[in-house]
Amino acid sequence: MSDRTGSGYLAEVSGLRAGYDGGAVLEGVSFRVEPGVRIGVLGPNGGGKSTLFRVLLGELAPLGGSVDVRGRCGFVPQTERSRLDYPVSALDVALMGTLSRIPWWRRPGRFERQRALEALETVGLGKLAGRQFGELSGGQRQRVLIARALVQDARLLLLDEPFNGLDQPSSRLLGSLLDRLAAEGRSVMVATHDAGQVRGWDLVLCLNGRQVAFGEPESTLSRRVLEATYGGEVMVLPGNGSGRDSAILAPYHHDEVAEEHRREHGR
Amino acid sequence: MNVAVQLWHALVEPWTQDIMQRALAEVVLMGVVGGALGCWIIFYQVSYSAESLSHALFPGLVVAALLGLPLLFGAGAGAAVAAVAIAIFGRNPEVGRDTAVAAVVSALFGLGAVLALSPGSPPGIEELLFGDILGVSRLDLLLAAGLAVVVLVSLCLLHRQFLAVGFDRSTARSIGGSPTLADVSLLVLVALAVLVAVQGLGSLLVVAVLVGPAATARLLVREMVPMMILATALALLSGIIGLYLSYYVGMAGGASIAGAIVAVYLAALAGDALRRMTGAGRARRQRLEEV
Ligand SMILES: Nc1ncnc2c1ncn2[C@@H]1O[C@H](COP(=O)(O)OP(=O)(O)OP(=O)(O)O)[C@@H](O)[C@H]1O
Ligand SMILES: [Mg+2]
Numbered sequence: 001m002s003d004r005t006g007s008g009y010l011a012e013v014s015g016l017r018a019g020y021d022g023g024a025v026l027e028g029v030s031f032r033v034e035p036g037v038r039i040g041v042l043g044p045n046g047g048g049k050s051t052l053f054r055v056l057l058g059e060l061a062p063l064g065g066s067v068d069v070r071g072r073c074g075f076v077p078q079t080e081r082s083r084l085d086y087p088v089s090a091l092d093v094a095l096m097g098t099l100s101r102i103p104w105w106r107r108p109g110r111f112e113r114q115r116a117l118e119a120l121e122t123v124g125l126g127k128l129a130g131r132q133f134g135e136l137s138g139g140q141r142q143r144v145l146i147a148r149a150l151v152q153d154a155r156l157l158l159l160d161e162p163f164n165g166l167d168q169p170s171s172r173l174l175g176s177l178l179d180r181l182a183a184e185g186r187s188v189m190v191a192t193h194d195a196g197q198v199r200g201w202d203l204v205l206c207l208n209g210r211q212v213a214f215g216e217p218e219s220t221l222s223r224r225v226l227e228a229t230y231g232g233e234v235m236v237l238p239g240n241g242s243g244r245d246s247a248i249l250a251p252y253h254h255d256e257v258a259e260e261h262r263r264e265h266g267r
Numbered sequence: 268m269n270v271a272v273q274l275w276h277a278l279v280e281p282w283t284q285d286i287m288q289r290a291l292a293e294v295v296l297m298g299v300v301g302g303a304l305g306c307w308i309i310f311y312q313v314s315y316s317a318e319s320l321s322h323a324l325f326p327g328l329v330v331a332a333l334l335g336l337p338l339l340f341g342a343g344a345g346a347a348v349a350a351v352a353i354a355i356f357g358r359n360p361e362v363g364r365d366t367a368v369a370a371v372v373s374a375l376f377g378l379g380a381v382l383a384l385s386p387g388s389p390p391g392i393e394e395l396l397f398g399d400i401l402g403v404s405r406l407d408l409l410l411a412a413g414l415a416v417v418v419l420v421s422l423c424l425l426h427r428q429f430l431a432v433g434f435d436r437s438t439a440r441s442i443g444g445s446p447t448l449a450d451v452s453l454l455v456l457v458a459l460a461v462l463v464a465v466q467g468l469g470s471l472l473v474v475a476v477l478v479g480p481a482a483t484a485r486l487l488v489r490e491m492v493p494m495m496i497l498a499t500a501l502a503l504l505s506g507i508i509g510l511y512l513s514y515y516v517g518m519a520g521g522a523s524i525a526g527a528i529v530a531v532y533l534a535a536l537a538g539d540a541l542r543r544m545t546g547a548g549r550a551r552r553q554r555l556e557e558v
Contacts, residue, residue: 057440057441058440059440059441073441074441074442075438075441077435077437077438080435080438081435081436081437082434082435083310083434086310086433086434087310087485087488087489087490087491087494088430088434088490088491089490092430092490092491093434096427096430096431096434096442096444097442098427099427099428099431099442099443099444100442100443101443104424104425104427104428105423105424107426107427108427132489145438148442149442152442152443
């Protein structure tokens, strides 16, 4: 968590409006990402988390405001759409991270392979480097994609709901991996529905068609903010001894709530 | 002893002839191009585009034959016309790309047939449809060799780009890949490969060498580069089998090559099914041990 105030930020977004042909689905987003922070991105289904990531990646042009991303951005998508019969090993996928790092006509050499192996090692998959990508479990595939981002030397990693579908040991593994990446000075932005987990991170960004709040979890995740984020459909659970409450989503209604919210705001 | 000598003689004899040497050279060119490129055609699912393209350039072949030009020039011009026509008609949202391709391809193919069957045209429409591998000229070969080199060099240069985009195009841009670059260059390479192989296999059969060997190799190996090498080897094998058939049995060259490609594919398919049945249990046990 080095240097949160200096000008060496990795990304700065201000007054962002983003959306698709049908109009804006996200607006009023302003935040800054310093090196070495873990940022939780909370929001209901349809709240705009994936949309924000697409803007940061440069895949979706903002409708308004400014987006300044410095350095490389790595990405682990929400639903990974690679074909499982595609003829690549975990190592091959990690090596794809060299695509923009070495001239595009060159083949990866010994140095790049070493890097890719180390990255797989880092995500705990050193032993499975030669395994066919499609034969890995969902959680392992996700970590291969993180390794690919490490090979790419991404300073900012965007992970879209990476904890979905992970069992507890895998979740813990991924959680401590994120901690380690942040300790190295990389920043991670993680879209998630687990407000409790976000409390252990450095910053939280709450989205619900607009930016509800941005700041340190302790002071930011008040009941009021959570209700505004999830549209009043929050089940509050007692926190685990930290004296704060954890919030968990009620499992439905969120799309409707988000729609309603949007309608109220004149869209 | 005597039998072995005779067999050897029978195997070698065809290649002492000029015509067969040129046919073999064409088989090598289309095998190398078709095998390697075919793997990308399969994983990018552009077999239909390759087939459409090879049919749509038919009138170009006919015109070249009428004018006595190298077929490659006709094929190139035909492919260019087809591409432009598809681009123009496909743009109309009411028609849709799919329909536009079908309409343009049938229209062009019909035009080719009309030209080829007109009273003034020289006989030999079959050769344009099914290839004339025994009639390849030295000039044809030189031109095809030039194109083959372009295709192979491009495949080497673009390998990582193709691999990354084909893996997952939705995240390819985040690692510096470009789906547009990959798609466009793949289609250009497919067009060049069609030009290389159309001389030997004709407008109707050319897609066999672009798809068949790669589809076979995919059943047998699970890494891209070995797959490309195996596909090339299978294409060469099928081509040589086809040439023997054509030499000794008198079957049409292009058709016997296409037939050999299909036969090799079916054999691999059967072998794969067999392996699945016997190997499934073993693989599962092995997996359990590794964990
Ligand atoms: N490609 C698209 N075209 C048009 N609208 C879209 C597109 N993708 C998303 N949207 C809309 O944008 C809004 C925000 O979607 P987004 O995917 O960013 O939500 P999210 O916060 O990631 O939700 P989830 O938790 O379900 O992943 C939704 O209302 C959705 O319908
Ligand atoms: Mg999402």
